[in-house]
Amino acid sequence: MPPTNAQKARLLDHYYGGTELEPPAKLFIGLSLTEPTATGSNFTEPSGSDGYERVEVDNDTVTWQNATINDPSVKKNDIPIEFPEATGDWGEIKYWGIFEQQTEGTCVDWAKLSVSKIISDGDAARFKKGELRTILLNPQEAAD
Numbered sequence: 001m002p003p004t005n006a007q008k009a010r011l012l013d014h015y016y017g018g019t020e021l022e023p024p025a026k027l028f029i030g031l032s033l034t035e036p037t038a039t040g041s042n043f044t045e046p047s048g049s050d051g052y053e054r055v056e057v058d059n060d061t062v063t064w065q066n067a068t069i070n071d072p073s074v075k076k077n078d079i080p081i082e083f084p085e086a087t088g089d090w091g092e093i094k095y096w097g098i099f100e101q102q103t104e105g106t107c108v109d110w111a112k113l114s115v116s117k118i119i120s121d122g123d124a125a126r127f128k129k130g131e132l133r134t135i136l137l138n139p140q141e142a143a144d
Contacts, residue, residue: 003108003109003134003136004036004038004039004040004106004107004108004109004110005038005039005040006039006040006106006108007040007108007109023059024059024100025058025059026056026057026058026059027056027057027058027059027063027098027099027100028054028055028056028057028098028099028100028101028102029054029055029057029081029096029097029098029099029127029132030043030045030054030096030097030098030099030107031045031046031052031083031090031093031095031096031097031119031125032044032045032093032094032095032096032097032110033045033046033090033091033092033093033094033095034094034095035094035095035112036095036097036107036110039106040097040106040107040108040110041106041107043095043097043107043110046086046090046091046093046119047088047090049088050086050087050088050089050090050121051084051085051086051087051088052083052084052086052090053083053084053102054099054102054103055081055082055083056102057077057079057081061078062078062079063077063078063079064076064077064078065077065078065130067136071137072135072136072137073135073136074133074134074135075133075134075135076129076130076131076132076133077127077129077130077131077132078129078130079129080126080127080128080129081126081127081132082124082125082126082127083124083125083126084124085122085123085124086119086120086121086122086123086124087121088121089119089120089121090119090120090123090125091118091119092116092117092118093113093116093117093118093119093125094112094113094116095110095111095112095113096110096111096113096127096132097109097110097111098110098134109134111132111133111134111135114131
């Protein structure tokens, strides 16, 4: 899934018209049990009482690879990302997303995991380098 509708609008307004867009220094990776919508809503995270919290990452070229110039353009994580150990059952994780806040806030980008994973007490969700991918599609692909 490409960035959410609001994030796409921010990017377009910045590029066409010069609206200021200061990228946040930190981003927060979250996990979802349900499929988010194009607006970023319906992002259902596991319970914080079971040890879940979003993972803070630096928003820089150490954390994120340069985007490909292919079609679609792809951006991937360039470092491993690890969540804290679960202290209870988190359920079946099917999606990941990016937030600009540690708690609350709206998801600005999300994607489906290639393979869902059930996180149980004592497990930890981990993403190897290159496993988190976000894409921008060309207009023809977006129209299909």
